[in-house]
Amino acid sequence: MTTSEESQEQRRVDHVAGRIGARIEKTEADYTAAHQELRNVLKNYSENTSVNWFEVDDRIETSAELQQQRALVSRLTENQNIIQDQLDTFKELKRSPYFGRIDIQDPDETTPESLYIGTASFVDDDQNFLVYDWRAPISSIYYNGVLGQVAYDTPAGEQHTDLLKKRQFLIQNGHIENMFDTNETVGDEMLQHALGEQNDATMQNIVATIQREQNDIIRDTTSDLLVVQGVAGSGKTSAILQRIAFLLYHSRRDLEADQIVLFSPNRLFSHYISDVLPSLGERNMRQVTLAEFLTQRFQGLTVQTQFDRYEDDQTQPINRHLRAFQESAAMMTAIHDYCLKSSPATLRFTDIRFDGRVFFSKEEIRDIYDRLPDAAAPADRFLRTKNALEKRLKHRIATEAQSDCVRDEIDQLSDEDYHNLLGAKHLGQFEQLDDEIDFIAREIVRRRLRQVDDAIYNGYFLDVYSQYTDFLSHCPLPENVTVEEWQSVIATYQHDIEFHRLALTDAAPLLYLRDLLIGGGANHRMQHLFVDEMQDYSMAQLIYLQHAFPRAKLTLLGDSEQALFKAVESPESILKKLDAALNVKRSRLITLRRSYRSTYPITTFAKALLPDGDQIEAFNRPGDLPRVVIRYDEEAAFKALAHEVTTELATNGTVAILTKSAGEARHVYQELHRDFDLTLLTDNDLSLPKGLVVLPIYLAKGLEFDSVIAYNVSAENYPDEQMAGTLYTIATRAMHHLTLLSIGAVSPLIASGKIPQADLTIEHEFQN
Numbered sequence: 227m228t229t230s231e232e233s234q235e236q237r238r239v240d241h242v243a244g245r246i247g248a249r250i251e252k253t254e255a256d257y258t259a260a261h262q263e264l265r266n267v268l269k270n271y272s273e274n275t276s277v278n279w280f281e282v283d284d285r286i287e288t289s290a291e292l293q294q295q296r297a298l299v300s301r302l303t304e305n306q307n308i309i310q311d312q313l314d315t316f317k318e319l320k321r322s323p324y325f326g327r328i329d330i331q332d333p334d335e336t337t338p339e340s341l342y343i344g345t346a347s348f349v350d351d352d353q354n355f356l357v358y359d360w361r362a363p364i365s366s367i368y369y370n371g372v373l374g375q376v377a378y379d380t381p382a383g384e385q386h387t388d389l390l391k392k393r394q395f396l397i398q399n400g401h402i403e404n405m406f407d408t409n410e411t412v413g414d415e416m417l418q419h420a421l422g423e424q425n426d427a428t429m430q431n432i433v434a435t436i437q438r439e440q441n442d443i444i445r446d447t448t449s450d451l452l453v454v455q456g457v458a459g460s461g462k463t464s465a466i467l468q469r470i471a472f473l474l475y476h477s478r479r480d481l482e483a484d485q486i487v488l489f490s491p492n493r494l495f496s497h498y499i500s501d502v503l504p505s506l507g508e509r510n511m512r513q514v515t516l517a518e519f520l521t522q523r524f525q526g527l528t529v530q531t532q533f534d535r536y537e538d539d540q541t542q543p544i545n546r547h548l549r550a551f552q553e554s555a556a557m558m559t560a561i562h563d564y565c566l567k568s569s570p571a572t573l574r575f576t577d578i579r580f581d582g583r584v585f586f587s588k589e590e591i592r593d594i595y596d597r598l599p600d601a602a603a604p605a606d607r608f609l610r611t612k613n614a615l616e617k618r619l620k621h622r623i624a625t626e627a628q629s630d631c632v633r634d635e636i637d638q639l640s641d642e643d644y645h646n647l648l649g650a651k652h653l654g655q656f657e658q659l660d661d662e663i664d665f666i667a668r669e670i671v672r673r674r675l676r677q678v679d680d681a682i683y684n685g686y687f688l689d690v691y692s693q694y695t696d697f698l699s700h701c702p703l704p705e706n707v708t709v710e711e712w713q714s715v716i717a718t719y720q721h722d723i724e725f726h727r728l729a730l731t732d733a734a735p736l737l738y739l740r741d742l743l744i745g746g747g748a749n750h751r752m753q754h755l756f757v758d759e760m761q762d763y764s765m766a767q768l769i770y771l772q773h774a775f776p777r778a779k780l781t782l783l784g785d786s787e788q789a790l791f792k793a794v795e796s797p798e799s800i801l802k803k804l805d806a807a808l809n810v811k812r813s814r815l816i817t818l819r820r821s822y823r824s825t826y827p828i829t830t831f832a833k834a835l836l837p838d839g840d841q842i843e844a845f846n847r848p849g850d851l852p853r854v855v856i857r858y859d860e861e862a863a864f865k866a867l868a869h870e871v872t873t874e875l876a877t878n879g880t881v882a883i884l885t886k887s888a889g890e891a892r893h894v895y896q897e898l899h900r901d902f903d904l905t906l907l908t909d910n911d912l913s914l915p916k917g918l919v920v921l922p923i924y925l926a927k928g929l930e931f932d933s934v935i936a937y938n939v940s941a942e943n944y945p946d947e948q949m950a951g952t953l954y955t956i957a958t959r960a961m962h963h964l965t966l967l968s969i970g971a972v973s974p975l976i977a978s979g980k981i982p983q984a985d986l987t988i989e990h991e992f993q994n
């Protein structure tokens with residue numbers, strides 16, 4: 227690259243930045259005007275809210291006026307927010323207007339054209355595209371193409387062009403720091419820089435350096451089920467966030483951010499990724515953890531979380547084949563069959579009671595259900611039963627409203643209570659006073675019987691918990707499950723329910739049974755469902771999620787090597803199982819084998835922990851060897867830990883001590899918190915601070931830290947292959963430094979001959 231080319235490019239950057247600067251000034255003026263308008267309306271609004279609320283007529287008038295003003299305020303606020311967002315985008319763009327340039331020559335053109343690609347598009351006042359959005363169809367060439375003939379998809383079909391040049395830029399504060407031409411997808415030099423820089427507490431966008439396979443994930447618009455199996459640090463999470471930005475850009479008119487839901491592994495993760503979409507000028511999608519989702523669905527019950535289960539599994543023996551069956555697709559099929567075969571006689575109806583007496587008896591309810599055509603789906607029949615009960619309730623309300631005692635009650639009402647019962651909507655609606663009185667009478671009875679109404683509306687007249695017991699007692703068992711074992715499953719479930727608790731294993735089958743029998747539970751608005759860390763979900767849970775979001779396209783991401791609960795599975799076998807269970811039209815598997823997060827020595831060490839780690843490709847970023855520090859008693863270990871922490875904090879922004887369990891994390895906290903500014907993170911924490919943190923590994927899923935210290939990787943703590951996934955997950959959270967502290971003999975996973983001693987720095991304490 228010649229210096230004249232560099233100065234020419236810098237002149238262009240200056241020119242573009244100048245244009246953006248002018249637009250910022252104009253937008254700032256627009257913002258001030260919008261803000262002033264909003265303030266005026268708000269002032270007016272607050273004056274209006276203090277008017278007389280006592281007289282009924284005034285009240286109606288004021289209320290209508292207020293409603294109008296409220297609508298105006300919300301429109302103006304939205305307008306102001308849009309301008310603010312534009313301003314933020316322009317300011318960001320001015321600092322770094324673009325990161326790429328492609329020179330192309332279309333078949334019907336005589337001269338080549340240079341296009342510049344950035345995080346958002348910028349069109350000047352003469353309609354020249356000075357910067358193209360990275361998501362524009364033509365930009366895909368930048369990520370995918372090597373020089374020569376290339377194709378790219380557009381809404382009008384596939385287009386062809388000749389790619390003559392591809393140039394990458396690193397522009398900071400309007401200044402070109404680095405630029406070079408490349409024939410590769412996105413050159414390693416650029417990536418080296420991006421990865422070496424990171425030391426933020428939150429995730430950054432990767433649009434300047436998206437890799438080819440990541441680009442495939444991001445731009446896939448046709449699959450109904452996209453399964454991404456990628457090794458730790460291969461950019462799965464990054465890819466889905468850019469994918470969401472891409473989908474929002476491409477379906478601007480039909481897709482909104484709140485029609486996309488992401489199931490995240492934990493709440494810290496939700497915070498960790500929260501800046502990525504806003505940095506690309508998009509709103510965040512909805513995020514929920516499995517625990518939050520289940521808690522919301524089972525109000526009144528305490529549902530075991532994945533974390534509770536992980537902790538419990540460490541202290542109690544687990545019957546793996548039993549659990550495997552309970553969480554399988556076969557279990558969900560059994561539920562489905564059971565519900566389809568259900569009949570009025572097998573359904574566990576219960577009385578609806580009021581004031582200690584039976585209001586609608588279960589026999590009456592069963593009778594209604596029985597009279598409905600049995601060809602209808604159970605949920606349909608249930609809904610019609612609900613409607614019939616509502617009708618009967620209305621009838622009883624009407625009859626009771628005629629009673630003398632209700633009329634007496636009306637006579638006793640104060641003016642205020644009377645108007646409240648009538649409600650603003652009905653004021654002046656009745657021509658005859660008698661009609662108004664009738665209405666009030668029904669309203670009194672309706673309010674009194676609200677509990678019955680709620681019971682009908684919520685379908686409380688079917689005891690789903692006892693129905694699930696009935697299902698379990700009739701469930702066809704696989705050969706490897708004995709009747710005795712199954713009896714214990716039923717007994718445990720019943721015992722849990724008695725104490726308002728539910729095991730995680732039972733949650734998905736029970737929800738499925740409830741939805742199939744009584745209806746509801748499905749969200750038809752969601753268009754995309756993303757599940758990160760899918761290896762921690764059972765097949766039953768995934769089937770349920772598909773049922774709960776029936777219109778959503780699924781993107782499932784995971785790494786079976788990081789399974790904390792299960793054995794490792796090959797990506798192909800995972801897709802095969804999902805294909806069979808989820809029954810989708812178009813499915814696709816993308817495998818990512820290159821790991822970007824950690825330095826070369828850390829990834830080399832981490833992959834050696836796994837039985838089939840050879841397939842992991844380490845990105846070539848230099849760094850120190852992982853250090854193993856061995857001490858033979860706790861006191862010496864904590865002294866060493868304090869020393870390591872001090873050293874790491876001197877050079878790293880985030881240092882995490884990762885433990886196997888919450889108990890261990892608390893113990894470390896107790897020992898260190900007096901000497902260090904240390905934060906103990908639990909599953910209630912919502913944000914990730916910078917500095918020094920201690921947390922169990924399952925809360926660190928999906929996260930990364932500049933420096934990781936694995937606490938106590940002894941043979942006692944990590945005795946065998948079962949723990950390989952956990953240790954691998956811990957090691958791969960480190961970006962730049964990894965230290966492994968062992969109290970006593972080191973785990974055979976590390977001390978095995980598989981890991982060459984030359985790949986580690988080992989520091990022993992001399993024993994007396």
Ligand SMILES: Nc1ncnc2c1ncn2[C@@H]1O[C@H](COP(=O)(O)OP(=O)(O)OP(=O)(O)O)[C@@H](O)[C@H]1O
Nearest residue numbers: 432435436437458459460461462463464822823928
């Ligand atoms: N193309 C890329 N350009 C720059 N950085 C990247 C790229 N791909 C991944 N990274 C970086 O690598 C790190 C790991 O990415 P990410 O968290 O998305 O991986 P993951 O596959 O979800 O990891 P895990 O399964 O271990 O949680 C992040 O810091 C991310 O910014």
